[in-house]
Amino acid sequence: MSLSMVWLGVGFGLITASVLALSSVGLTLQFGVTNFVNFAYGEFLTIGAYLAFVLNMGLHLNIWVSMFAAGILTAVVAWLFNIIVIEPFTRRKAPMIILLVVTIGMDLFLMNGVQALFGPEFKQYNDPSGSILHVGGLLFTVQQLWIIGIAAAAMVAVHTLLKYSKLGKAMRAMSDSSELALISGIPTRRITQYVWLLSGFLGGLSGVVLAINVNNFTPALGSEFLFVIFAAVIMGGIGRPYGAMLGALIIGVAMEVSAMFFDSSYKTVVAFAILVLMLLFRPQGILPSRGRV
Amino acid sequence: MATPSKDNILTVNELKKSFGGVHAVDGVSFEVPRGSITGLIGPNGAGKSTVVNSLSGFHPVDSGQVTLDGTNVTNWPSHKIAQQGLIRTFQIARELQRLTVFENLLLAPQVQPGATALEAIFSRRKIAAWESKTLGRAVALLKRFNLFEMRDEYAGNLSGGQKKLLDLARALMAAPRLVLLDEPMAGVNPTLAGDLQAHIRDLNREQGITFLLIEHNLGIVEALCNRVIVMAEGRILAEGSMSALRENKDVVNAYLGG
Amino acid sequence: MGAIIYYLLTLAIFFAIYSIYAWGLNIHFGLTGILDFTYITFVAIGAYFAGVAAMGHAQPMGMGGEYILGWNLPFPVSPVLGGIAAAILAALVGFVGLRRLRSDYLAITTVAVGQIVWLVVGNQTSLFNGWDGISGVPQPFNSSLFHLSYNQYQIPFLVICLIVAFIAWRVAESLTESPYGRILRAIREDEAVAAALGKDIFRYRMSAFIIGAIFAGVGGALTVEYIGAFNPSGWGVLETFIVWAAMLVGGQGNNRGMILGAFLVPVLFTEATRFITIPGHPLLMESIRGMAIGLLMVLVVRYRPQGVIPERKRVYRLNLISQETEDSAHGHAVEG
Structure with a gap:
């Protein structure tokens, strides 16, 4: 093993970790508040990526502008998803197991919907920023630095939101106990809707940066990445955003470092192995258990 | 210090359990004499529910020891504790909705032919014979609890009070050595509460079934229990007959002073 | 044999096989409440192992490609092996995902396992010939007994499928209508109550998960011995949810409902849409079919939620209650 290869892997790992951090924080925040796993979450990534494709290739917008707009549009998609699909079930207190069946059914629906519209072939963005920069002995393209920067900014924004805003405090309260939150006068339905907006925004953004990072993509983009997101979320303790950030960092780096030494088509196997080990030995996540969030 | 003895079906010794730094149960010791109806009372947040869940294996304890009829069952999984003869009921009746009343009862016996997949496929005659025998016991219990007319109804369609009765009948169907009743009267109308009270007393007298009764309604506790344990803030505050406890200053303060 | 008759026989064979799938998934979800989002992976593992067990030894650089085993096993043995392979995979998945009392962790595990198995089977060519898949799986009894042409073979194979399906039906019914099935349904309704009555939740859920997977594996074995070939494009994500939709439409918890569901969704819907062509990209019809299956699940x-044929209510005949004697032999549930 050469140290320089490890170092190179760490560089790639930071980029994958950035993509993963955006998506796993989006998933885990929604879980914390609503208390069920959204198996259609991968499609938020796919929808974001294809919306950005339309804006970038169809309307010839700059890729980063397209990304931001796609994030906002995906937020609206997620908000509608909650109102149209999920709320009829939560209103009549459907058991969690039914909600999971509903989300996986919607996953199939949305994935095939994107495929029906755009076809199964590979797509690519038009992005001219290709020059390579040296940062601390690591090689990055300008694109990749953007990805890391965007993820870092988003994480700071999420932190600020949770820590200092009224919305963030309400989310944390609901995450601890939604019944208590309801009793103490928190408008839980509205907060839930905000969380879906946020979850969709982060999912959409991460879909675009994932598509940029893998260069070309198909409608399976998000659903193939979903269990890697699960691995990061469970590693950090399901429902805990800071844990998800840590999980994303560890899994992103582990996947890319391993890709330096093994067949790179197997790098998701590393995420899978981590997921299995976590479920076997520490299903509550690596962070010490205290209140969530 | 409580020491396990032959006369006590349950002995709890220095039980401790905390959640995220809060000591829900902080060194609790008591015993339940065989054949008794023992009461466990205390204001909200006293730690009664935590004791129930710890005794029945629904969450692990931090330290301490639980001895059930001479066997150390501390931190056993809930199904093993039930197999050992401690059957609990639930504060909010948890009926098995899409099983009929009869099926709820048939579920309870510990040893059943056909309870494994292989037996289910290959021993159908034995199952039929067992079921027809067991149904007789179920009918007797349902008649006693006035649920006989509802026998083929889905449990989810029963009224709140009937669900409570079903919960108790199902526990008895398991032929328990000790029944842990977690607030059986909560949400039950006074008439039905009186019925439940009579059932518990009769079962205790006729069949010698031991009960540990967690209850808020002190009148019922007084009527049923020869011995009552009072908890407050995760500890045992006092122990004795209800009338003696009514004179106890600490107990009165814990209830009234909040 | 006319083309129409040939086609109808093909449909009948798939109908029988999909009924077996639906009974298996019903044991997972309908009876026990286990969320298995990768049922088709158990089908595939059963198919692959049955296939390579029935095939002859792989020839180096031969036409059939690379694969393991190649034991030339005769018919009833190869599907049994397929069932065992699926059972072992289920035991491994269950060990990871079923130990906690959280239904979502198993669901997550199945999603991840489905993708990983697909990836490994596709990339590790030495297992089952990778993305190209195995081909040339011998038809049961044909070379030894029947010596029929591919067309003529339809009828004997349908008989084989019906026999296997009948056995599967009997097993599924025995399990459902027994104390075992009652305990599984109790776990589905409220696992805490079942545990408080002394039922070992992990053991029951694990055994139900394994048994359901055996149904999948045996059905997969029939599929591969009928088609003669199998590759990763034959067991995509959509295949799992076709069985899910069949189960939900038919009526979860009811084995008769599974037969109806297998007829309505995989046979009628999938086959009827096969002949519709619409202008557009090659996967357009396939995508619309996927959308329809997903939407169908949500709408049902x-x-x-109880499906077309709801779970049946078990009513007990009181005249069969024995007076503490063991004289009656048929005191079990009768249909109400």
């Missing part, structure tokens, strides 16, 4: 749980 929204508007008719």
Whole structure:
């Protein structure tokens, strides 16, 4: 093993970790508040990526502008998803197991919907920023630095939101106990809707940066990445955003470092192995258990 | 210090359990004499529910020891504790909705032919014979609890009070050595509460079934229990007959002073 | 044999096989409440192992490609092996995902396992010839007994499928209508109550998960011995949810409902749409079919969660209660 290869892997790992951090924080925040796993979450990534494709290739917008707009549009998609699909079930207190069946059914629906519209072939963005920069002995393209920067900014924004805003405090309260939150006068339905907006925004953004990072993509983009997101979320303790950030960092780096030494088509196997080990030995996540969030 | 003895079906010794730094149960010791109806009372947040869940294996304890009829069952999984003869009921009746009343009862016996997949496929005659025998016991219990007319109804369609009765009948169907009743009267109308009270007393007298009764309604506790344990803030505050406890200053303060 | 008759026989064979799938998934979800989002992976593992067990030894650089085993096993043995392979995979998945009392962790595990197995089977060519898949799986009894042409073979194979399906039906019914099935349904309704009555939740859920997977594996074995070939494009994500939709539409918890569901969704819907062509990209019809299956699942749980044939209510005949004697032999549930 050469140290320089490890170092190179760490560089790639930071980029994958950035993509993963955006998506796993989006998933885990929604879980914390609503208390069920959204198996259609991968499609938020796919929808974001294809919306950005339309804006970038169809309307010839700059890729980063397209990304931001796609994030906002995906937020609206997620908000509608909650109102149209999920709320009829939560209103009549459907058991969690039914909600999971509903989300996986919607996953199939949305994935095939994107495929029906755009076809199964590979797509690519038009992005001219290709020059390579040296940062601390690591090689990055300008694109990749953007990805890391965007993820870092988003994480700071999420932190600020949770820590200092009224919305963030309400989310944390609901995450601890939604019944208590309801009793103490928190408008839980509205907060839930905000969380879906946020979850969709982060999912959409991460879909675009994932598509940029893998260069070309198909409608399976998000659903193939979903269990890697699960691995990061469970590693950090399901429902805990800071844990998800840590999980994303560890899994992103582990996947890319391993890709330096093994067949790179197997790098998701590393995420899978981590997921299995976590479920076997520490299903509550690596962070010490205290209140969530 | 409580020491396990032959006369006590349950002995709890220095039980401790905390959640995220809060000591829900902080060194609790008591015993339940065989054949008794023992009461466990205390204001909200006293730690009664935590004791129930710890005794029945629904969450692990931090330290301490639980001895059930001479066997150390501390931190056993809930199904093993039930197999050992401690059957609990639930504060909010948890009926098995899409099983009929009869099926709820048939579920309870510990040893059943056909309870494994292989037996289910290959021993159908034995199952039929067992079921027809067991149904007789179920009918007797349902008649006693006035649920006989509802026998083929889905449990989810029963009224709140009937669900409570079903919960108790199902526990008895398991032929328990000790029944842990977690607030059986909560949400039950006074008439039905009186019925439940009579059932518990009769079962205790006729069949010698031991009960540990967690209850808020002190009148019922007084009527049923020869011995009552009072908890407050995760500890045992006092122990004795209800009338003696009514004179106890600490107990009165814990209830009234909040 | 006319083309129409040939086609109808093909449909009948798939109908029988999909009924077996639906009974298996019903044991997972309908009876026990286990969320298995990768049922088709158990089908595939059963198919691959049965296939390579029935095939002859792989020839170096030969036409059939690379694969393991190649034991030339005769018919009833190869599907048994397929069932065992699926059972072992289920035991491994269950060990990871079923130990906690959280239904979502198993669901997550199945999603991840489905993708990983697909990836490994595709990339590790030495297992089952990778993305190209195995081909040339011998037809049961044909070279030894029947010596029929491919067309003529339809009828004997349908008989084989019906025999296997009948056995599967009997097993599924025995399990459902027994104390075992009652305990599984109790776990589905409220696992805490079942545990408080002394039922070992992990053991029961694990055994149900394994048994359901055996149904999948045996059905997969029949599929591969019928088609003669199998590759990763034959067991995509959509295949799992076709069985899910069949189970939900038919009526979860009811084995008769599974037969109806297998007829309505995989046979009628999938086959009827096979002949529709619409202008557009090559996967357009396939995508629309996927959308329809996903939407169907959501609509059924929204508007008719019990399915077309709801779970039947078990009513006990009181005249069969024995007076503490063991004289009656038929005191079990009768249909109400």
